[in-house]
Amino acid sequence: MSSTKGLEGIVATQSSISSIIDDKLTYVGYDIDDLTENCSFEEVVYLLWNLKLPTKEELDAFKQEIANEMEVPQGIIDHLKSYNLDSVHPMAALRTAVSMLGLYDDEADEMNEDANRRKALRLQAKISTIATAFARIRNGKEPVAPKKDLSFAGNFLYMLNGKEPEAIEEEAFNKALVLHADHELNASTFTSRVCVATLSDVYSGVTAAIGALKGPLHGGANERVMQMLSEIGEEENAIPYIKEKFANKEKIMGMGHRVYENGDPRAKHLREMSRQLTEITGETKWYNMSVKIEDFIKEEKGLPANVDFYSASVYHSLGIDHDLFTPIFAVSRVSGWLAHILEQYSDNRLIRPRAEYVGPGKQQFVSLEER
Numbered sequence: 001m002s003s004t005k006g007l008e009g010i011v012a013t014q015s016s017i018s019s020i021i022d023d024k025l026t027y028v029g030y031d032i033d034d035l036t037e038n039c040s041f042e043e044v045v046y047l048l049w050n051l052k053l054p055t056k057e058e059l060d061a062f063k064q065e066i067a068n069e070m071e072v073p074q075g076i077i078d079h080l081k082s083y084n085l086d087s088v089h090p091m092a093a094l095r096t097a098v099s100m101l102g103l104y105d106d107e108a109d110e111m112n113e114d115a116n117r118r119k120a121l122r123l124q125a126k127i128s129t130i131a132t133a134f135a136r137i138r139n140g141k142e143p144v145a146p147k148k149d150l151s152f153a154g155n156f157l158y159m160l161n162g163k164e165p166e167a168i169e170e171e172a173f174n175k176a177l178v179l180h181a182d183h184e185l186n187a188s189t190f191t192s193r194v195c196v197a198t199l200s201d202v203y204s205g206v207t208a209a210i211g212a213l214k215g216p217l218h219g220g221a222n223e224r225v226m227q228m229l230s231e232i233g234e235e236e237n238a239i240p241y242i243k244e245k246f247a248n249k250e251k252i253m254g255m256g257h258r259v260y261e262n263g264d265p266r267a268k269h270l271r272e273m274s275r276q277l278t279e280i281t282g283e284t285k286w287y288n289m290s291v292k293i294e295d296f297i298k299e300e301k302g303l304p305a306n307v308d309f310y311s312a313s314v315y316h317s318l319g320i321d322h323d324l325f326t327p328i329f330a331v332s333r334v335s336g337w338l339a340h341i342l343e344q345y346s347d348n349r350l351i352r353p354r355a356e357y358v359g360p361g362k363q364q365f366v367s368l369e370e371r
């Protein structure tokens with residue numbers, strides 16, 4: 001029995017949700033470029049959960065259903081207010097609050113498709129209310145209630161800032177949500193499937209996935225990209241900074257990918273948004289610096305920028321706090337986790353691989369007194 005470190009290249013399941021073939025990403029067969037340019041996030045969520053694009057009527061009804069479920073129980077808001085706000089990372093707050101949501105759902109442990117779909121809708125709707133409420137509470141502000149007539153993207157920015165976003169902000173944010181919605185068997189999605197394959201509940205699957213997304217090798221990279229750009233400070237420092245990181249054998253956040261060889265097809269959309277938004281804010285240095293780093297690393301190491309790289313300067317340009325970048329990833333990716341959770345339940349088998357044992361051979365037991 002021999003193992004493959006990190007399960008690289010191992011095909012662990014079948015799925016009809018998204019595919020990555022020859023560096024092309026599709027959701028249910030639709031090219032990510034088409035979906036990003038043409039779809040609302042809600043349309044994409046419908047696609048992932050129903051494996052077909054909605055009609056106008058279906059989409060209107062779905063948007064309404066999401067809007068109707070956006071409020072969160074007051075007990076969760078009170079709980080968020082009870083944290084030590086100086087030391088709690090928003091991803092930890094989100095992970096705990098999402099787990100708590102299950103305590104308020106009478107159907108949490110009901111295991112049938114209709115109930116699981118209702119829970120999926122509640123989770124998708126409430127997660128942005130939780131993320132934005134926490135962001136406001138820690139800044140000494142009251143949470144802002146969602147507005148039923150706003151889009152999902154518009155509502156997030158409205159609940160975060162207390163004012164409705166400009167059209168370009170809403171459009172950019174919507175695109176970012178579409179781009180992050182699903183990505184085949186990435187680490188957090190795999191985590192959610194392993195969890196629910198024991199026939200555990202939807203809330204447990206999503207809570208586990210948030211924990212996996214939080215790490216810097218996965219969703220947590222976007223916050224660290226902005227940390228790096230801030231440390232670099234000015235364009236002319238970018239290459240010397242990266243060279244020093246290479247000399248110290250440190251990884252550059254937002255660079256490299258397990259599956260893509262020549263480039264992540266999502267990065268070009270985020271790069272263009274970064275260009276446009278930094279022109280509007282007048283802080284073009286973040287975009288220019290990012291391009292320099294991307295080109296240099298491509299040349300030196302052949303590594304492509306991944307989805308986390310340009311999303312950093314996009315979210316920064318939208319005035320969003322850096323430690324909210326990964327929660328935003330979760331607000332979008334929960335749609336993919338839920339699609340995979342529903343798919344896993346629909347044809348379930350326990351996920352239980354093997355480990356190649358490399359520890360000591362047979363040992364003679366020695367009693368505690370004699371050790």
Ligand SMILES: CC(=O)SCCNC(=O)CCNC(=O)[C@H](O)C(C)(C)COP(=O)(O)OP(=O)(O)OC[C@H]1O[C@@H](n2cnc3c(N)ncnc32)[C@H](O)[C@@H]1OP(=O)(O)O
Binds near residue numbers: 216250256257259303
């Ligand atoms: C949404 C997402 O999750 S996208 C990924 C977000 N994560 C990041 O951006 C973190 C930075 N990137 C990385 O750590 C990696 O590229 C990962 C985790 C994305 C993929 O990891 P793996 O497929 O396991 O590749 P692995 O870490 O083994 O790297 C292979 C080689 O490339 C190098 N490498 C990979 N990524 C980077 C990087 N970002 N910076 C510098 N070197 C890198 C490694 O050092 C290694 O070199 P070596 O063979 O000389 O030791």
Ligand SMILES: O=C([O-])CC(=O)C(=O)O
Binds near residue numbers: 185306307
């Ligand atoms: O697929 C992966 O390994 C990571 C990734 O890009 C994502 O989850 O969007």
